[in-house]
Amino acid sequence: MSSKYKSLKQECYEANMQLDALDLVIYTFGNVSAVDRTNKVFAIKPSGVPYADLKPEDIVILDFENNVIEGEMRPSSDTKTHAYLYKNWENIGGIAHTHATYSVAWAQSQLDIPIFGTTHADHLTADIPCAPPMKDELIAGNYEQNTGIQILDCFKDKGLSYEEVQMVLLGNHGPFTWGPTAAKAVYNSKVLEEVARMAYLTLQINPNAPRLKDSLIKKHYERKHGKNAYYGQN
Amino acid sequence: MSSKYKSLKQECYEANMQLDALDLVIYTFGNVSAVDRTNKVFAIKPSGVPYADLKPEDIVILDFENNVIEGEMRPSSDTKTHAYLYKNWENIGGIAHTHATYSVAWAQSQLDIPIFGTTHADHLTADIPCAPPMKDELIAGNYEQNTGIQILDCFKDKGLSYEEVQMVLLGNHGPFTWGPTAAKAVYNSKVLEEVARMAYLTLQINPNAPRLKDSLIKKHYERKHGKNAYYGQN
Amino acid sequence: MSSKYKSLKQECYEANMQLDALDLVIYTFGNVSAVDRTNKVFAIKPSGVPYADLKPEDIVILDFENNVIEGEMRPSSDTKTHAYLYKNWENIGGIAHTHATYSVAWAQSQLDIPIFGTTHADHLTADIPCAPPMKDELIAGNYEQNTGIQILDCFKDKGLSYEEVQMVLLGNHGPFTWGPTAAKAVYNSKVLEEVARMAYLTLQINPNAPRLKDSLIKKHYERKHGKNAYYGQN
Amino acid sequence: MSSKYKSLKQECYEANMQLDALDLVIYTFGNVSAVDRTNKVFAIKPSGVPYADLKPEDIVILDFENNVIEGEMRPSSDTKTHAYLYKNWENIGGIAHTHATYSVAWAQSQLDIPIFGTTHADHLTADIPCAPPMKDELIAGNYEQNTGIQILDCFKDKGLSYEEVQMVLLGNHGPFTWGPTAAKAVYNSKVLEEVARMAYLTLQINPNAPRLKDSLIKKHYERKHGKNAYYGQN
Numbered sequence: 001m002s003s004k005y006k007s008l009k010q011e012c013y014e015a016n017m018q019l020d021a022l023d024l025v026i027y028t029f030g031n032v033s034a035v036d037r038t039n040k041v042f043a044i045k046p047s048g049v050p051y052a053d054l055k056p057e058d059i060v061i062l063d064f065e066n067n068v069i070e071g072e073m074r075p076s077s078d079t080k081t082h083a084y085l086y087k088n089w090e091n092i093g094g095i096a097h098t099h100a101t102y103s104v105a106w107a108q109s110q111l112d113i114p115i116f117g118t119t120h121a122d123h124l125t126a127d128i129p130c131a132p133p134m135k136d137e138l139i140a141g142n143y144e145q146n147t148g149i150q151i152l153d154c155f156k157d158k159g160l161s162y163e164e165v166q167m168v169l170l171g172n173h174g175p176f177t178w179g180p181t182a183a184k185a186v187y188n189s190k191v192l193e194e195v196a197r198m199a200y201l202t203l204q205i206n207p208n209a210p211r212l213k214d215s216l217i218k219k220h221y222e223r224k225h226g227k228n229a230y231y232g233q234n
Numbered sequence: 235m236s237s238k239y240k241s242l243k244q245e246c247y248e249a250n251m252q253l254d255a256l257d258l259v260i261y262t263f264g265n266v267s268a269v270d271r272t273n274k275v276f277a278i279k280p281s282g283v284p285y286a287d288l289k290p291e292d293i294v295i296l297d298f299e300n301n302v303i304e305g306e307m308r309p310s311s312d313t314k315t316h317a318y319l320y321k322n323w324e325n326i327g328g329i330a331h332t333h334a335t336y337s338v339a340w341a342q343s344q345l346d347i348p349i350f351g352t353t354h355a356d357h358l359t360a361d362i363p364c365a366p367p368m369k370d371e372l373i374a375g376n377y378e379q380n381t382g383i384q385i386l387d388c389f390k391d392k393g394l395s396y397e398e399v400q401m402v403l404l405g406n407h408g409p410f411t412w413g414p415t416a417a418k419a420v421y422n423s424k425v426l427e428e429v430a431r432m433a434y435l436t437l438q439i440n441p442n443a444p445r446l447k448d449s450l451i452k453k454h455y456e457r458k459h460g461k462n463a464y465y466g467q468n
Numbered sequence: 469m470s471s472k473y474k475s476l477k478q479e480c481y482e483a484n485m486q487l488d489a490l491d492l493v494i495y496t497f498g499n500v501s502a503v504d505r506t507n508k509v510f511a512i513k514p515s516g517v518p519y520a521d522l523k524p525e526d527i528v529i530l531d532f533e534n535n536v537i538e539g540e541m542r543p544s545s546d547t548k549t550h551a552y553l554y555k556n557w558e559n560i561g562g563i564a565h566t567h568a569t570y571s572v573a574w575a576q577s578q579l580d581i582p583i584f585g586t587t588h589a590d591h592l593t594a595d596i597p598c599a600p601p602m603k604d605e606l607i608a609g610n611y612e613q614n615t616g617i618q619i620l621d622c623f624k625d626k627g628l629s630y631e632e633v634q635m636v637l638l639g640n641h642g643p644f645t646w647g648p649t650a651a652k653a654v655y656n657s658k659v660l661e662e663v664a665r666m667a668y669l670t671l672q673i674n675p676n677a678p679r680l681k682d683s684l685i686k687k688h689y690e691r692k693h694g695k696n697a698y699y700g701q702n
Numbered sequence: 703m704s705s706k707y708k709s710l711k712q713e714c715y716e717a718n719m720q721l722d723a724l725d726l727v728i729y730t731f732g733n734v735s736a737v738d739r740t741n742k743v744f745a746i747k748p749s750g751v752p753y754a755d756l757k758p759e760d761i762v763i764l765d766f767e768n769n770v771i772e773g774e775m776r777p778s779s780d781t782k783t784h785a786y787l788y789k790n791w792e793n794i795g796g797i798a799h800t801h802a803t804y805s806v807a808w809a810q811s812q813l814d815i816p817i818f819g820t821t822h823a824d825h826l827t828a829d830i831p832c833a834p835p836m837k838d839e840l841i842a843g844n845y846e847q848n849t850g851i852q853i854l855d856c857f858k859d860k861g862l863s864y865e866e867v868q869m870v871l872l873g874n875h876g877p878f879t880w881g882p883t884a885a886k887a888v889y890n891s892k893v894l895e896e897v898a899r900m901a902y903l904t905l906q907i908n909p910n911a912p913r914l915k916d917s918l919i920k921k922h923y924e925r926k927h928g929k930n931a932y933y934g935q936n
Contacts, residue, residue, distance in 0.1 A: 026428060027421070029353070048466030077457060077465045099353050101428070105435035108350040109443050116810040118875045119731070119801050136449040143453055172446050173352045187729070194728060194803070200439055201807035205902055209811050212874050215838040219845055223779060231779045232750030260662060261655070263587070282700030311691060311699045333587050335662070339669035342584040343677050370683040377687055406680050407586045434673055494896060495889070497821070516934030545925060545933045567821050569896070573903035576818040577911050604917040611921055640914050641820045668907055 003070055005043060008036050009059040011094075012043035015182035019098060020051040022190050030098040031076040034182035035086050037093075040064060042086055046073035077144065084148025085178065089162045094182030096189045102196035103175040103189075106130065110171045113195060115212050116202045120195045121220035122231075123166075128192065129158055130169040151176065164225075167192045237304055239277060242270050243293040245328075246277035249416035253332060254285040256424050264332040265310040268416035269320050271327075274298060276320055280307035311378065318382025319412065323396045328416030330423045333408045336430035337423075340364065341403040347433045349446050354429045355454035356465075357400075362426065363392055364403040385410065398459075401426045471538055473511060476504050477527040479562075480511035483650035487566060488519040490658050498566040499544040502650035503554050505561075508532060510554055514541035545612065552616025553646065557630045562650030564657045570664035571643040571657075574598065578639045581667045583680050588663045589688035590699075591634075596660065597626055598637040619644065632693075635660045705772055707745060710738050711761040713796075714745035717884035721800060722753040724892050732800040733778040736884035737788050739795075742766060744788055748775035779846065786850025787880065791864045796884030798891045801876045804898035805891075808832065809871040815901045817914050822897045823922035824933075825868075830894065831860055832871040853878065866927075869894045 003009065015032040019025045028051075033044040043059045060071035064087040066080055076082070082095050106113050106128075113128035115121060120128075131154035138146040151168050155161075166188045167177040177188035202209045224231040237243065246268040253264045262285075267278040277293045294305035298321040300314055310316075316329050340347050340362075347362035349355060354362075365388035372380040385402050389395075400422045401411040411422035436443045458465040471477065480502040487498045496519075501512040511527045528539035532555040534548055544550075550563050574581050574596075581596040583589060588596075599622035601607075606614040619636050623629075634656045635645040645656035670677045692699040705711065717734040721727045730753075735746040745761045762773035766789040768782055778784075784797050808815050808830075815830035817823060822830075833856035840848040853870050857863075868890045869879040879890035904911045926933040 026424060046467065047464075074464070074467055099428075101432055102435065104351060104353060104432050105439055108432060108436040109440035111440055116874065117806060119806060133447060133450060136447075139449040139453050143457075172350065172450060190728060198803055198806050198810060200435065201804065201902065202810040204438065204906065205807055206811035206813055213835060213838075215841040216835060216874060219841050223845075230749075230776070233748065233776055260658060280701065281698075308698070308701055335666055336669065338585060338587060338666050339673055342666065342670040343674035345674055367681060367684060370681070373683040373687050377691075406584065406684060434669065438672065494892060514935065515932075542932070542935055569900055570903065572819060572821060572900050573907055576900065576904040577908035579908055601915060601918060604915075607917040607921050611925075640818065640918060668903065672906065 003061075005036065005039075005041065005061050005070060006056075008034055008041075008043045008061070009056050011182055012045070012059045013054065013056040015094060015096070015186050016045045016054060017051060018183065018186045019096065019189070022186070024098045024100045024186075024189055024193060025051070026099075030096070031078055031082075032094065032096045032182050032186060033076075033079075033082045033086075034094045035092070037090075041069050042082060044075050044079055044082060046071070047076050049073070078147075080142070080144035081147040081151075081176070084145050085151065085176075088148070088152060089178070091163055091180070092178045092185075093180045094185035095176065095178045096182070096185040097174070097176050098189050098193075099174045100189065100193040100196075102200055103169060103193050104173075105200065106196050107169040107174050108172055113169070113199045115217060116199050116209055117212055118216065118220045119198060121212055121217045122224050123188070123191055123195070123221075124164055125217050125221045126158070126160055126165050128167055128169060128195065129154055129160060129165065130171055133171040237295075239270065239273075239275065239295050239304060240290075242268055242275075242277045242295070243290050245416055246279070246293045247288065247290040249328060249330070249420050250279045250288060251285060252417065252420045253330065253423070256420070258332045258334045258420075258423055258427060259285070260333075264330070265312055266328065266330045266416050266420060267310075267313075267316045267320075268328045269326070271324075275303050276316060278309050278313055278316060280305070281310050283307070312381075314376070314378035315381040315385075315410070318379050319385065319410075322382070322386060323412070325397055325414070326412045326419075327414045328419040329410065329412045330416070330419040331408070331410050332423050332427075334423065334427040334430075336434055337403060337409040337427050338407075339434065340430050341408050342406055344405045347403070347430055349451060350433050350436045350443055351446055352450065352454045353432060355446055355451045356458050357422070357425055357429070357455075358398055359451050359455045360392070360394055360399050362401055362403060362429065363388055363394060363399065364405055367405040471529075473504065473507075473509070473529050473538060474524075476502055476509075476511045476529070477524050479650055480513070480527045481522065481524040483562060483564070483654050484513045484522060485519060486651065486654045487564065487657070490654070492566045492568045492654075492657055492661060493519070494567075498564070499546055500562065500564045500650050500654060501544075501547075501550045501554075502562045503560070505558075509537050510550060512543050512547055512550055514539070515544050517541070546615075548610070548612035549615040549619075549644070552613050553619065553644075556616070556620060557646070559631055559648070560646045560653075561648045562653035563644065563646045564650070564653040565642070565644050566657050566661075567642045568657065568661040568664075570668055571637060571661050572641075573668065574664050575637040575642050576640055581637070581664055583685060584667050584670050584677055585680055586684065586688045587666060589680055589685045590692050591656070591659055591663070592632055593685050593689045594626070594628055594633050596635055596637060596663070597622055597628060597633065598639055601639040705763075707738065707741075707743065707763050707772060708758075710736055710743075710745045710763070711758050713884055714747070714761045715756065715758040717796060717798070717888050718747045718756060719753060720885065720888045721798065721891070724888070726800045726802045726888075726891055726895060727753070728801075732798070732802075733780055733784075734796065734798045734884050734888060735778075735781075735784045735788075736796045737794070739792075743771050744784060746777050746781055746784055748773070749778050751775070780849075782844070782846035783849040783853075783878070786847050787853065787878075790850070790854060791880070793865055793882070794880045794887075795882045796887040797878065797880045798884070798887040799876070799878050800891050800895075802891065802895040802898075804902055805871060805877040805895050806875075807902065808898050809876050810874055812873045815871070815898055817919060818901050818904045818911055819914055820918065820922045821900060823914055823919045824926050825890070825893055825897070825923075826866055827919050827923045828860070828862055828867050830869055830871060830897065831856055831862060831867065832873055835873040
């Protein structure tokens with residue numbers, strides 16, 4: 001493995017293995033990619049390979065037009081969605097897709113996840129958006145690329161910033177998350193799953209549970225991500 | 235162990251151990267069989283043996299008329315159901331039965347599991363059928379063989395193909411799944427359990443959640459199983 | 469440890485450790501006892517000792533009048549309930565008590581667990597009884613012994629046999645289970661917890677789910693416990 | 703590490719690691735502190751450090767006015783809440799804060815957890831209080847210290863004793879628990895999470911489930927904590 005993309009493949013491999021370690025996937029129900037902005041390529045999991053068998057050298061390298069640059073295996077069936085997001089959102093470094101249980105349940109419900117508490121507000125200030133299922137002609141067409149379009153349209157319609165809201169539910173399908181690195185994209189998948197579970201339980205206990213009020217949303221988001229943030233060591 | 239069925243027993247043993255590893259059973263609440271079409275026999279777990287104690291040589295070999303061909307132990311109490319399915323469905327290679335929690339909850343609800351999302355459509359295009367409980371005279375009769383008849387009747391009534399729909403819920407009882415191999419039958423048990431859990435949660439979040447639309451059902455099933463499938467490495 | 473009760477203590481110790489291994493308890497929220505009918509004594513877990521610290525020699529031996537026969541430690545706070553059951557139910561060999569989550573939730577609901585499926589019928593033919601909370605004067609009196617009386621009254625009122633129905637929910641408290649051995653009592657605690665979870669989920673999916681019909685109750689119970697039982701190896 | 707606070711740091715470190723071992727946190731969603739009453743200082747987890755990386759020497763020592771006495775790292779963002787509680791509640795030795803799932807779901811529901819059973823009454827005789835979200839001007843001000851004020855106001859309003867009720871839910875946020883030691887504070891977080899889960903399930907099974915009656919509340923609390931307590935070995 002003397003590839004110039006060796007470290008990119010390693011980053012991608014490790015992030016994929018985290019999906020499994022964090023109980024976000026069964027079998028092959030997920031994929032993570034990592035981008036190299038300098039070389040305008042990204043690394044992604046090969047399609048249908050069990051995590052137990054996955055090796056760093058199996059990772060496939062593609063450009064943003066979905067041409068395979070390096071790799072013997074067929075890339076993830078969701079590759080074109082990843083490529084579309086990398087091409088259009090310049091500041092993301094990694095993308096994760098799972099079929100994690102609670103995230104999927106909300107996606108199948110076709111509902112945004114309301115912001116009910118500070119666990120949510122520590123990460124984003126908006127409800128977690130659920131993009132509606134695509135129109136039939138888009139499904140029949142270039143489906144995976146159109147999935148990317150669907151996500152961008154959803155963010156445009158709702159006036160959301162992909163740098164602040166690093167996650168989306170695809171109606172009837174499941175979550176996509178992203179971030180500055182592949183590891184951060186996986187982190188966001190785990191946080192989304194936990195927030196989805198908390199919101200589900202909240203509505204079971206109190207169907208009239210109120211949304212978190214604006215002052216608390218702002219306070220929690222700012223103390224972690226604002227100019228004067230005081231969470232963490234940096 | 236110089237049996238001519240040594241490899242068949244091994245396949246059956248490993249698939250049974252997977253039930254336990256995948257958290258689909260507690261104690262002895264499940265069984266898997268594997269068929270040898272050439273010799274017209276199948277291998278099945280002995281009845282009531284804990285997974286921790288199970289050994290490949292404990293596996294029992296029977297013909298399709300339920301005669302024991304090889305083995306010292308009594309075969310699974312569900313053996314006649316397996317035999318009936320092997321005899322009638324020529325293209326299946328393995329069968330699994332569990333009492334996995336969410337699958338059983340749907341079976342006890344006597345409801346088909348609606349197709350709510352792509353996780354489901356990646357595996358089958360129909361709602362997961364729930365066969366009604368048997369008539370009293372069939373229960374009092376050759377119960378386990380009649381269970382096989384009940385499954386076939388359910389598929390005939392609903393116009394389902396056992397090659398596409400590789401799973402069924404037995405009303406008030408639990409799931410049976412099958413596939414080209416015993417390992418694939420176990421895989422289908424795990425997928426069914428996860429889909430059952432997602433559908434349950436979906437209805438809790440949104441009791442009016444819509445079924446997945448036809449265009450998405452077709453797209454997801456075809457990209458994995460269609461003529462031009464592009465999922466996986468084959 | 470040259471006690472004449474060495475093997476009884478060992479049986480009791482191992483059964484207690486199983487509670488922990490089977491995820492039926494956190495901290496010290498449970499206890500198991502085992503009886504020696506010849507010597508008219510029983511062994512029980514000492515009160516408040518974490519499972520990680522428990523040793524076979526810590527187990528306390530008492531007679532059926534709650535006198536400590538051997539042991540340095542204070543016995544479980546529920547000891548008198550165990551003693552009362554041993555004294556009155558001659559054919560039980562072990563008793564287990566836990567605060568397992570789903571069993572407790574049903575006990576707190578003060579509802580019997582309806583028989584919804586064959587997992588339940590494989591073990592007993594009745595709904596799992598929930599004994600009502602005691603009258604105030606009984607609570608203020610010899611509480612733990614009166615708990616035993618409450619259980620026996622519940623069985624008398626419902627016309628149940630303790631040899632067939634090896635489990636009860638104490639309203640607002642939690643489950644007690646028993647069986648021919650301490651290990652079997654623990655097995656029944658695990659089965660009860662799983663059946664409680666399945667019944668809970670069933671009612672969430674279908675609030676009008678029907679009880680299992682009599683023919684199926686009988687068939688499943690008989691094939692495992694009847695005169696012509698064909699489940700297991702004996 | 704030749705600090706005079708070496709054993710205090712060790713106590714704090716071990717209690718923090720327990721949060722992770724008990725599945726009460728993901729990532730860095732929690733913190734535990736331990737107090738040294740003689741030296742009027744407390745030890746707390748540094749902010750945003752993953753549990754896998756945490757070392758005893760990373761623990762930060764502060765006085766009750768939030769001045770760092772020892773430590774290179776920035777203390778938990780919730781430090782001022784801990785300091786306020788230590789200053790005002792003289793008999794507590796440790797405090798824990800988590801975002802455990804069921805506890806958070808109740809906090810997001812803005813409802814007290816009703817006392818439904820003896821698992822709850824074994825630990826406290828009151829409903830578990832949920833403090834309302836703060837007023838906007840308090841959120842905008844010294845937020846974390848005001849969180850402490852909010853907790854004390856809640857206890858005053860409800861007439862609760864912090865020595866008996868060793869836990870609170872902060873509306874829309876999550877649980878704080880405390881106790882004579884940091885380890886006991888963590889224990890209370892685990893008990894709260896389990897009681898929160900049981901109460902949630904109870905209401906799903908029976909929305910009209912009655913509160914535990916006073917005689918049983920008193921009996922269970924007294925047998926564990928009363929003058930004549932007979933639970934445990936002391």
